[in-house]
Amino acid sequence: MKSTFTSLLFLFTVTLATAQEFKTPVDYLNYIGKETDVITRTTWKYTSAVAHSKNSRKIDVTRKTLVRSIQTAAKKIEALKEGYKGDVEYKNQLLAFLSISEKQINQEYEKIIDMQEVAEQSYDFMEAFILARDLVNAKINEEVDKLNANQKIFATKYGIQIGEDNSELGKKMKISNEVFENHTQLYLIFFKVNFTESVLMKAIAENNLIAIQQNSNALEQYSNEGLDKLKTFKPYKNDLLLVNATKKILEFSKKEALEFAPEVIGFMMLNQKFQESKKTMDDKATKSRTKAEVDNFNLLVNELNNEVGTYNKLSTKFNTERSITINSWNTAGTTFISKHVPID
Known part of the structure; x- marks a missing residue:
């Protein structure tokens, strides 16, 4: 069984109520969005590798690339000392999310790999492995929800309208989560x-x-x-x-x-x-x-x-x-x- 680790980072579409009036805060969000978009695309490459490759080395390479993309984005966003005109709440929430994501993908995933090595020794071990994997996903998705909520707070504060992510990449990630979940349920029965x-x-x-x-x-x-x-x-x-x-x-x-x-x-x-x-x-x-x-x-x-x-x-x-x-x-x-x- 191939282990799966996917998380859906919702990137919202930013639209201006009055482009000139909200140009600066939108630029701030767009800058952050550009960095998080790199992470989302790298996450997708990892998800795709898990789904379509049997080469464990290739899968692990994409995982490590994902970790590096998180670290790079964190450094750039951390450099925004003042956030937007001293408003650092959203920036700090994003940094917290990136820190937790890096830990889950890097450290916690290593533990899951160890569990996977013994998972096939018993049904209880396999169930524990899948539960641990799902908990990592749930933890990251929980942080994504917090981040999205904080982004909306920032947008509301500055009069920016936020639309749901309807990008092709977002759709792909959503589909992947549903497919893996369906497969896992049948795999446990099998x-x-x-x-x-x-x-x-x-x-x-x-x-x-x-x-x-x-x-x-x-x-x-x-x-x-x-x-x-x-x-x-x-x-x-x-x-x-x-x-x-x-x-x-x-x-x-x-x-x-x-x-x-x-x-x-x-x-x-x-x-x-x-x-x-x-x-x-x-x-x-x-x-x-x-x-x-x-x-x-x-x-x-x-x-x-x-x-x-x-x-x-x-x-x-x-x-x-x-x-x-x-x-x-x-x-x-x-x-x-x-x-x-x-x-x-």
Whole structure:
């Protein structure tokens, strides 16, 4: 899973009620707007890299570029000692926003990268990683709201009319946030069953009958929960590509829990019975074995030999289908993001 970090810096369109009268305060806002526009464009490049690139190095380079653009803008704005004719309230609010943004993108994001490295070790870890990532986004967006409110206060004070940002870049950022949020919701549904399935496969490899039963029960439960969530899920722009891929893997996981796991348990119990019988026969001298014991053991050998072929075919069938559904989901996820997140 690719981590996502996007924030939407709303840049307002400044229009003059009387151009000559408000020329100086508008110039002040335009100067600040020019600096913040650089940050917004760099943020978009980072967002686009996350969406369309699998090169983690390239993604991190764009993140570091974003940090540098924030630092550069902060220095220029900090140099405006007097703000506008001694009014420094908006300037100070912007500097506070830039400081918090730099910390979140630089320091907090590093922590998130560390969390991402262990996220796939459990569903709880993955959920914690996504929560931490979303909290960073929420913190920055909260500061954006404060900044925008302060900009409006400044504009009102000097009679400047502020219009909402309808720029193409602003629209792209908004779309990106919506697409990533939609993807994340489906990813968590997918990951929960996929992780549980991996634990089930480990239990099978270790011949742990108790763990197989426990995890097959959990897999059935999580599959049903996921299918219920899909019934009310609202896909982005009614695009069912990733929804259908999620549904397929949930249906497969449920079938795996209800059909494959019981067969595995049955085969392992038969094999266990064979091993115990074999040990009993091996512990006895050939002359001490009764005809009934030998006949029963031979019947068990024949039964096991017959079941081995059936079990191997079943395992191959489910292994193939599992690989196909997982690959299909990953492909659908990549396609979904690439399709809907705008390209530069």
